[in-house]
Amino acid sequence: MFADRTGWSLASNAISRRLQALRERGIQVLDLTESNPTKVGIRYPEGLLAPLSDPRSLLYEPSAQGLRSAREAVASLCASSGVRPNPDQVLLTxxxxxxxxxxxxxxxDPGDSVLVPAPSYPLFQYLADLNDVEPIRYPLRYEGGWRIGLEALERSVRKGTKAVVLIHPNNPTGSCVTSQELDRIVRICRRERLALIxxxxFAPYLYKAAGAEGGEIPPSLAGDPEVLAFTxxxxxxxxxxxxxxxAWILVTGPADLVQPALGRLELILDTYLSVATPVQGALSRWLEFAPAIQSQIRRRLIRNRRLLTDRLTGGEAVCLEADGGWNGVLRVPGIQDEEEWVLRLLEEERLLLHPGYFFDFEEPGHLVISLLPPPEVFEEGVTRLLRRVRASPRPS
Ligand SMILES: Cc1ncc(COP(=O)(O)O)c(C=O)c1O
Structure with a gap:
């Protein structure tokens, strides 16, 4: 009856089953995987919802690319990260x-491939399956900081490889692509005629530089005149x-590729017209609230991360270096079986973290911790985690 591409295992994993069982018994679990910003006590500015009631939204004037006012707002936003696009290069999704x-x-086409980073966030497999594309993973390796395995990336290109996906900063490693890495990848894209995605x-959420009030925005990776890029x-x-x-897609690169890409994407978008009019109409006003929202989230991330690193004093676990993003990665040498560890944390400490294998880490021994939770929740979670880590035997 069903297509092979949807032949996924639908069984829930052991961690979700254990969590469900605890919740059914009325047991409260501290959730340090929370990635939903609307559930962590961020104060959204008053008046945020007002633009949604603009009477102009009562008129439906379908536009495949998206409302002009919204695309203009995105184009000026891009200008702050170093690219100066024309609003016609912006499409809304x-x-x-x-x-x-x-x-x-x-x-x-079916069977073609795209190169995606590993570790990275788990949705890629499903997105690739749904679109009959093969995701080929290229490694990010930790050497005191995260580095892209450029040789491996280059070797992975084969007939039918169409694009390189870069995530800047990546989730969950929090690592930005360096300019040297970008230069090399751009050269590969030019030579092999690959697009860059x-x-x-997560670009607004860098930890260093100007700090929480005005975190530096890393230069966008878009803008090489010779590579077709989608940001x-x-x-x-x-x-x-x-x-x-x-959300949005900014299309840049050589005009003879940008124009047909925009034309084809417009037809794809016209087939769905999936972005609601009131939301598009609200965007330009919402972006004025960005500093107020981003600074709260950034402060939270920086504070929680500092708390975590301050508490990791005994060498039993390390918080890996990162440039930004909403997650932290812990390397815990004592962990051999990540799933068993996460299950024990749930059972014995009523604490939920992600095992590294959810994100395709090459080696075991990683836990992924959300930096978004309110400070008191985060602090209590870290206390419970370290109690368990310290009680566990270190590998010999
Ligand atoms: C790197 C990255 N890109 C995109 C997304 C999805 O974003 P959206 O909510 O716009 O689909 C996620 C979700 O966590 C993510 O981690």
Whole structure:
């Protein structure tokens, strides 16, 4: 009855089953995997919802690319990260995930491949399956900081490889692509005629430089005149509003590729018209709230991360270096079996963390911890985690 591409195992994993069982018994679990910004006590500015009631939204004037006012707002936003696009190069989608789907449809035929980083966030496998594309993983390796395995990336290119996905900063490693890495990847893209897909949804959340009040925005990876590049952003992260469903694709590169890419994408978008009019109409005003929302989230991330590193004094676990993002990665040498560890944390400490294998780490021994929870929740979670880590035998 069903297509092979949807032949996934639908059974829940052992961690979700254990969590469910605890919740059914009325047991409270501290959730240090929370990635939903609307559930962690961020104060959204008063008046945020007002633009949704603009009477102009009562008129439906479908536009495949998205409302001009919203695309102009995105184009000026891009200017602050070093690119100066024309609003015609901006297209709106309901989410970044949807944007990936459209791009895979645009670029790849069934069986073609795209290069994606590992570790990275788990949705890629499903997005690739749904679009009949093979995700080929290229490694990010930790050497006191995260480095892209450029040789491995280059070796992975084969006939039918259509694009390189860069995530800047990446989730969960929090690592930005360096300019040397970008130079090399751009050269590979030019030589092999690959498109670049640069996911920059976490770009507003860097830890260093100007700090929480005005965290430096890393230069966008878009803008090489010779490579067709699609830069992704969206309000689920930049405004902490995942429920509003609005993201964008910026298309840059050589005009003879940008124009047909825009034309084809327009037809894909016209087939769905999935972005709600009131949300598009609200975007330019919402972006004025960005500093107020981003600074709260950034302060939270920096504070929680500092708490975590301050508490890790005994060498039993290390918080890996990162440039930004909403997650932290812990390397715990005592962990051989990540799943067993997460299950024990649930059972014995009533604490939920992600095992590294969810994110495709090459080696075991990693836990992924969300930096978004309110400080008191985070602090209590870290206390419970370290109690368990310290009680566990270190490998000999
Ligand atoms: C790197 C990255 N890109 C995109 C997304 C999805 O964003 P959206 O809510 O716009 O689909 C996620 C979700 O966590 C993510 O980690």
């Amino acid at each position: 309901a989410s970044t995930s949807e944007a990936y789907s459209h791009l895979f449809r645009l670029l790849a 640069s996911d920059e949804v 992704l952003g969206g309000i689920s992260k930049s405004l902490g509003l995942p429920q509003m469903k609005l």
